[in-house]
Amino acid sequence: MVYQGKTWKFGANVDTDAVIPARYLNTTDPAEMASHLMEDIDPKFLEKIKPGDVLVAEENFGCGSSREHAPIAIKHAGLSCVVAKSFARIFYRNSFNMGLPIFASAEAVEGINQGDEVKVDSEAGTIENLSTGKIFKVQSIPPFMQQLIEAGGLMNYVKKFKMKTE
Amino acid sequence: MGMTLAEKILARASGQERVTPGQYVTAQIDLAMAHEGLAAVFMNLARAGWTKVWDPSRIVALLDHYVPAPTERSAEIHKVVRAAVKQWGIQHFYGERAGICHQVLPEKGHILPGMLIVGTDSHTTTYGAFGAAGTGIGFTDMAYVFATGKLWFKVPETIRFDLQGKLPEGVMSKDIILSIAGKYSAEVAQYKAVEFIGPLAEEMSLASRMTMSNMAVEIGAKFGFFIPDQKVSDFLQGRGQTSFPLISPDADAPYEAIYQIEVSSLEPQVAYPYSVDNVRPVSEAQEVKIHQAFIGSCTNGRLEDLHMAVKILKGKKVHADVRLLIIPASWEIYQEAIKDGTLEALIDAGAVIGNSSCGPCFGAHMGLLGSEENCIAAINRNFKGRMGSQKAQVFLSSPATVAASALEGKITDPRNYL
Structure with missing residues (x-):
């Protein structure tokens, strides 16, 4: 898969409450979750982004809660993927389960400035900064987890392969 | 070479003699805990066409995040949870008269050393204070667990904090874990298992240990263990549990890093x-x-x-x-x-x-x-x-x-x- 868009760059330790504040956690509607994306960091964030844009962050992106609201909100707001130096463990799992592609690469994050246009190729394992021409390597993803992304998340994967309780 | 607590538990749960860090395993879950998130878990199950849970006796459900319900919306979620518990035959349910999941599960005798436990809450690492591998997962992962009793894990590296010295008056285990976060960052244990050991760890009360295991997730950890001992046995024997093995890491277990934490001159943090x-x-x-x-x-x-x-x-x-x-x-x-x-x-x-x-x-x-x-x-x-x-x-x-x-x-x- 190839994901291409303008980058929106954030700092280190962007927590799940920053992605979507806990006060909105008692909703199950993805569109409503998406409508609060990053609002405590930048209340106008949603007006600025376009479908396919790429979220970029420093270390420990998604630390905090085990709520899936964070990856759901990012995905349903139309962002195509997240590139960060590193991800918090639970967010990492949840992203694959929600079908949100995420890529860990410290050097790519170093080499991307706010607003740069990037192209992420998950099969080639590369992130190309189209604004500067530089190409970076991405950590590879185990095949099973790649399948989760392709299916659009764990529940869709399960349906696709007709897994049922014994 | 020996194994750490995380490696021993994941090896047992995945039916293998040994596992090594970095390896992906599919493990059998011993206990699954869900709080108000249960509503979303069951929504996922129904959506995927599942009709029953793998083992209703191995699931604990409770209400703790907003009780009594502060809004109409949370009251509706509680209604959904109560109905789902009945419909799916979940055997252990605690409502308004119990408390916070990570305190209630040990108190009710659900947590035993060596167990592999997942919960729909990031602070599920708390059960590490009893020598159990507890970790938080999302609602979708939990739906998969409810249906199959299994989950994939990446075997984590283990890092160790050796706790030594005597805590000065007015300084608590909370101050130790905050000072660890301050000194080594909120990422020091990212995707790793943590073992808190040493003379001070042995001396600590279970309550003090629970505070540190609880906050292990705040430094990124997947599990936050103390080595189960007589204090754990005594606690559990009063709670309907009579026989369980005490598990400990092997003397030659591999650690990615070992940190010496001396607390004798530690200030409140x-x-x-x-x-x-x-x-x-x-x-x-x-x-x-x-x-x-x-x-x-x-x-x-x-x-x-x-x-x-x-x-x-x-x-x-x-x-x-x-x-x-x-x-x-x-x-x-x-x-x-x-x-x-x-x-x-x-x-x-x-x-x-x-x-x-x-x-x-x-x-x-x-x-x-x-x-x-x-x-x-x-x-x-x-x-x-x-x-x-x-x-x-x-x-x-x-x-x-x-x-x-x-x-x-x-x-x-x-x-x-x-």
Whole structure:
């Protein structure tokens, strides 16, 4: 898969409450979750982004809660993927389960400035900064987890392969 | 080469003689816990066409995040959870009269050393205090567990914190874990298992251990173990559990890193907004005015935490401009604190006591902050907007520092009152 868009760059330790504040956690509607994306960091964030844009962050992106609201909100707001130096463990799992592609690469994050246009190729394992021409390597993803992304998340994967309780 | 606790438990649960860090395994889950998130778990199950759960006796469900329901919407979620528990035949359910999941599960005898436990809550690492591999997962992962009893894991590297020395008066295990976060960052254990060992770990009460295992996730950890010992046995034997093996890491187990933590000269610690690793010792705390002080949560709502507060507050009055909230982590603790006079002493000092639940810790109810307000809290997170207004600030500390700060209306060294 190839994901291409303008980058929106954030700092280190962007927590799940920053992605979507806990006060909105008692909703199950993805569109409503998406409508609060990053609002405590930048209340106008949603007006600025376009479908396919790429979220970029420093270390420990998604630390905090085990709520899936964070990856759901990012995905349903139309962002195509997240590139960060590193991800918090639970967010990492949840992203694959929600079908949100995420890529860990410290050097790519170093080499991307706010607003740069990037192209992420998950099969080639590369992130190309189209604004500067530089190409970076991405950590590879185990095949099973790649399948989760392709299916659009764990529940869709399960349906696709007709897994049922014994 | 030997194995760490995480490796031993994941090897057993995946039916292998040994596993090594980096390996992906599919493991059998011993116990699954879900709180209000159960509503979303069952929605996922129904959507995927599953009709029954793998083992209703291995699932514990409870309500703890917002009880009693503060809004109509949360009342509706509770209704869904109660109906789902009946419909799916979940055998263990605790409603309003139990408390916070990570306190209630051990109290009710559900947690045994060596178990592999997943919960729909990031602080599921708390069960590491009993030698169990507990970790938080999302609702979709949990739906998969409910249906199949299995989950994939990447076997984590293990890092070890060797705890030594004697904690000075007024310094608590909370201060140790905050100082670890401050010194080594909120990422030091990212995707790793942690073992807290050493003479001080052995000496610590289960309550103190639970505080550190609970906050292991705040430094990124997947599991946060103490080695189970006689204290764990004694605790469990009073709770309907009679036989279980005590598990320990092998002497030649591989550790990615070993940190020596000497506490004899440790000061009370405070984590400033908005990150758990933005830590400084209380002596370097600038004059910070406090509007609210809170002792509670799965991190610090246990009896020894309340006893420490009494030690500092007894016979004194909370500062006129401070609201002091205290929420015992469970009904069992609540009742003990009534019997031994703890709650009376706290109320006399001016504390407001809340029903056992997560309370304001994650910003749902019972004591949220307005803009420009500061709260010093014996809880686990100080993210922006977590406890109400995004213009409010939360400072993390031990219950002792919270109590002393409540007296003076500013961040205060508890040692001045001991």
